Amino acid sequence: MAITGGKLFITGHRGLVGRALLRYYEDKPQWQIITRTREELDLRDPHATDAFFAAEKPDAVILSAAKVGGIKASYTHPVDFLLDNLQIQNCVLSAAHRFETKKVLFLGSTCIYPKAAEIPIREDSLMTGPMEETNAPYGVAKIAGIKLCQGYRHQHGRDFICAMPANLYGPYDNFDPEHSHVLPSLIRRFHEARLQSAPSVTLWGSGNPKREFLFVDDLASACGFLLENYSSPDIINVGCGWDVSIREAAEIIRGIVGYEGEIRWDTTQPDGNPRRLLDVSRMEKLGWKARTDFREGVARTYQWFLENRATARV
Numbered sequence: 200m201a202i203t204g205g206k207l208f209i210t211g212h213r214g215l216v217g218r219a220l221l222r223y224y225e226d227k228p229q230w231q232i233i234t235r236t237r238e239e240l241d242l243r244d245p246h247a248t249d250a251f252f253a254a255e256k257p258d259a260v261i262l263s264a265a266k267v268g269g270i271k272a273s274y275t276h277p278v279d280f281l282l283d284n285l286q287i288q289n290c291v292l293s294a295a296h297r298f299e300t301k302k303v304l305f306l307g308s309t310c311i312y313p314k315a316a317e318i319p320i321r322e323d324s325l326m327t328g329p330m331e332e333t334n335a336p337y338g339v340a341k342i343a344g345i346k347l348c349q350g351y352r353h354q355h356g357r358d359f360i361c362a363m364p365a366n367l368y369g370p371y372d373n374f375d376p377e378h379s380h381v382l383p384s385l386i387r388r389f390h391e392a393r394l395q396s397a398p399s400v401t402l403w404g405s406g407n408p409k410r411e412f413l414f415v416d417d418l419a420s421a422c423g424f425l426l427e428n429y430s431s432p433d434i435i436n437v438g439c440g441w442d443v444s445i446r447e448a449a450e451i452i453r454g455i456v457g458y459e460g461e462i463r464w465d466t467t468q469p470d471g472n473p474r475r476l477l478d479v480s481r482m483e484k485l486g487w488k489a490r491t492d493f494r495e496g497v498a499r500t501y502q503w504f505l506e507n508r509a510t511a512r513v
């Protein structure tokens with residue numbers, strides 16, 4: 200179904216993706232943006248979520264509210280990552296169905312794919328092998344979200360679509376050194392090490408895993424594009440088509456932050472998935488491509504961190 204405007208509920212609008220979506224929709228007056236903080240509406244609560252949908256009747260929803268975290272957060276809190284995400288997506292998708300939301304975009308993750316999926320990872324490799332252990336509970340919740348979207352389409356004719364973003368980074372990320380993803384964590388570690396003239400910074404794992412990092416404003420533009428142009432039960436990957444080892448990424452971030460000490464690797468910490476690079480040909484065939492170069496994206500993120508250190512999630 201083509202939808203080009205109306206009431207759009209952006210869930211999780213204070214998060215990394217939600218903030219980028221607000222920036223993306225700033226100059227699109229055909230969309231009337233609705234938001235609720237978690238304090239105003241806990242999306243794990245089915246009654247509160249139903250009441251909100253009954254009152255607001257959004258035309259479209261981007262489901263970017265989720266329990267999100269880096270490798271350590273995921274493997275130390277499996278219950279939260281499984282249960283919160285199941286609850287949020289169950290509440291939102293079932294309310295969207297019952298109150299006849301015209302379009303829903305569900306955001307999954309590359310964690311849905313098997314650990315040994317062929318690189319680049321095609322959408323049809325979903326559920327063809329065992330998942331990576333550190334983020335399997337989160338990945339299983341996301342797979343349940345995909346199946347629910349596909350089920351609502353099949354059983355009830357709902358236009359619910361699913362996008363699988365690569366690892367994201369950008370302004371308003373979580374910079375907590377223990378629970379965040381690698382990129383904000385490294386920005387903060389190198390920044391603080393430079394200020395303290397620390398002789399070395401210790402990073403996790405071997406440095407050998409490779410990740411595809413997508414600047415969050417590119418993801419927001421992909422979401423806007425998909426909402427208006429994509430209608431299919433098939434999941435779709437959103438990435439930049441390029442990956443980098445954690446070791447190389449660390450060198451780039453270190454250079455941008457200006458830290459000159461030594462990098463050490465704590466190999467008692469998990470590496471997680473050895474490599475995650477998405478096949479983005481389906482998105483490219485539709486006419487969408489990521490635009491932000493990795494160095495430029497890291498520089499913009501670091502600049503944001505410097506300017507917003509006092510209010511950033513740290």
Ligand SMILES: NC(=O)C1=CN([C@@H]2O[C@H](COP(=O)(O)OP(=O)(O)OC[C@H]3O[C@@H](n4cnc5c(N)ncnc54)[C@H](OP(=O)(O)O)[C@@H]3O)[C@@H](O)[C@H]2O)C=CC1
Pocket residue numbers: 210211212213214215216217236237238240241242243262263264265266267268287306307308309363364365366367368371372373380
């Ligand atoms: N970051 C990444 O690298 C990737 C993210 N994704 C997906 O993108 C989406 C957005 O992630 P991202 O922006 O990074 O995550 P963030 O943690 O930055 O933001 C998540 C948002 O969800 C909100 N939220 C969490 N729980 C609830 C709840 N119970 N009720 C209402 N709101 C809630 C949070 O609210 P509050 O502000 O109150 O905490 C926050 O605003 C998620 O679906 C995630 O799985 C996919 C691939 C990679």
Ligand SMILES: C[C@H]1O[C@H](OP(=O)(O)OP(=O)(O)OC[C@H]2O[C@@H](n3cnc4c(=O)[nH]c(N)nc43)[C@H](O)[C@@H]2O)[C@@H](O)[C@@H](O)C1=O
Pocket residue numbers: 267268269270271273308309310333334337365366367376378379380381382384385402403404408410445468469470471472
């Ligand atoms: C997007 C995706 O993100 C998560 O998966 P991940 O990509 O493995 O997560 P990550 O960004 O935390 O780590 C990437 C790599 O980097 C290494 N690493 C080094 N030093 C630090 C460090 O200081 N912090 C972190 N977090 N990692 C570090 C770390 O050991 C790993 O090898 C999922 O849980 C799940 O949430 C998900 O969907």
